[in-house]
């Protein structure tokens with residue numbers, strides 16, 4: 104499976120222009136299609152869910168033209184029911200397309216089949232179908248009672264009493280009925296059974312219907328009346344607000360990562376309920392500012408977010424972002440009244456609990472709540488995303504805790520925000536890595552350690568890990584060409600670095616691993632792909648704030664390909680052999696110049712010839728030839744490239 108590795112971040116700061124709201128985009132497309140006249144929709148979201156809606160409308164005989172660059176779509180309304188009276192519609196996992204189209208097609212007098220991806224066929228739709236059947240609609244289940252796929256025929260529509268629909272599973276059932284009922288041309292009343300959840304989404308529906316000329320009379324949140332004889336009429340041009348749910352990731356990034364992070368395209372004047380996310384974030388101590396169409400978040404005065412216990416029924420989607428923000432709170436947090444999570448793209452309560460535990464949180468999962476106790480230290484985790492865009496987006500925030508995180512199947516964000524990770528990269532600052540690769544005894548270690556000290560960064564001598572593996576394998580009697588067994592030694596290496604000293608299973612082996620037997624052994628085990636794999640994460644874990652200087656053979660190519668700057672440090676083989684000879688003599692270790700020179704040449708040849716992560720100068724690495732220059736000059740050169748004057 105594809106994955107995206109996000110490095111640990113130093114913080115977040117900047118401005119993001121948001122893509123159009125999914126909820127507004129798909130409602131507006133349907134209303135524009137059903138309306139009389141031409142509607143120019145500006146700032147329309149381009150994502151999987153809107154594509155499914157547009158494909159369906161095209162199949163149903165609605166014509167439109169799109170300017171992808173300008174995010175504009177001009178829809179020629181059909182002025183009532185759809186002209187095409189038969190069709191097979193695939194709607195992916197787009198609830199905002201599936202539910203409203205079900206109701207509109209049930210009142211369009213044709214024969215249709217609606218289906219989607221496997222998960223869509225697990226998401227309940229029975230309450231909507233029951234509501235439609237009350238007025239004579241012909242809607243049948245193709246497979247499982249209460250779930251898509253659906254088969255729709257021309258029903259005998261009769262509006263006598265109020266239509267009763269449950270409001271406590273998904274507010275989209277009510278939205279679907281409300282948007283479709285004007286197609287009957289008659290007065291219709293809908294009564295909500297049970298407590299209506301996610302009310303702000305109904306507010307969006309009513310607001311958009313009003314913009315298309317149909318004003319619904321609302322009594323509390325339990326009774327809605329559509330007047331008789333009304334028709335949708337195009338408002339001409341309509342602007343789609345930025346997506347308030349998508350804003351939540353960036354606002355949380357500002358609150359966790361210092362900020363300020365500002366989002367543009369949605370603000371206090373929004374019709375989307377999820378703008379209330381900033382109020383929740385303010386309860387966590389984040390410093391919030393907002394205007395009509397922008398919002399901004401910064402970290403709390405004291406830096407850390409406050410623990411919370413909140414009813415989040417009104418912002419179910421943005422609430423997922425708070426579940427991840429809880430990892431950064433100063434105590435256990437409770438997210439309440441979120442039962443609707445269970446019937447979304449996946450069972451979000453269960454999925455979030457599973458993934459939060461992976462990064463080290465203690466999580467209690469209830470039927471309609473989550474209690475998240477933040478870990479003392481975040482753990483690296485490979486986050487499964489369950490084909491759920493919001494899980495991918497909200498877990499990207501883990502990297503702001505200074506811990507790298509892997510997001511599996513990152514393309515799932517295409518559902519609502521295809522450019523999410525690009526925008527995320529624009530407002531986050533990864534922990535910097537300076538990479539120094541080069542052949543043996545070129546001076547990488549000496550230079551890298553000095554540069555790290557000057558910058559106040561951490562230091563990784565990756566070669567010492569291969570030396571340690573060779574030593575551990577030799578001690579365990581494992582032949583150095585037995586890839587599986589050597590890799591197991593690498594995976595369970597019990598190693599501790601303390602300043603310049605290295606400890607293997609409690610023993611100081613600093614000098615031992617510098618002996619030629621370990622040098623040669625290291626270069627042999629380093630050619631084994633399974634061994635390199637086993638040491639990958641161990642090396643990546645060295646990337647911690649405020650930064651890292653790492654040296655080896657594949658730092659710039661494999662371990663930290665995003666390192667900047669990268670150096671290739673080298674010197675002639677004769678010069679390097681002499682340096683190594685001198686170095687070993689000074690340490691009182693045995694050495695012969697001729698055999699050192701031969702060994703170095705052989706190691707270099709082996710390192711350069713191996714199939715995995717061979718030693719080579721990368722096109723984006725700066726060459727540093729030190730045959731005729733000293734350590735001070737090399738250190739000054741690197742610091743200068745890093746943008747820091749040697750001092």
Ligand SMILES: Nc1ncnc2c1ncn2[C@@H]1O[C@H](COP(=O)(O)OP(=O)(O)OP(=O)(O)O)[C@@H](O)[C@H]1O
Pocket residue numbers: 541542543544545546547548549550566682683685686729732733734737
């Ligand atoms: N530019 C230089 N001029 C002279 N001596 C140098 C220079 N750079 C490093 N040295 C010396 O060369 C010796 C070998 O350097 P060092 O151990 O840093 O190399 P290395 O590339 O890290 O080796 P290895 O790959 O084996 O770990 C050290 O004693 C160091 O002081």
Ligand SMILES: Nc1ccn([C@@H]2O[C@H](COP(=O)(O)O)[C@@H](O)[C@H]2O)c(=O)n1
Pocket residue numbers: 543544565566567569570622625626627629630654655656657658706710
């Ligand atoms: N990134 C790296 C680092 C080292 N190796 C191999 O380990 C041997 C010892 O490394 P030193 O830097 O301590 O000399 C070296 O000869 C390489 O074979 C590596 O493959 N990748």
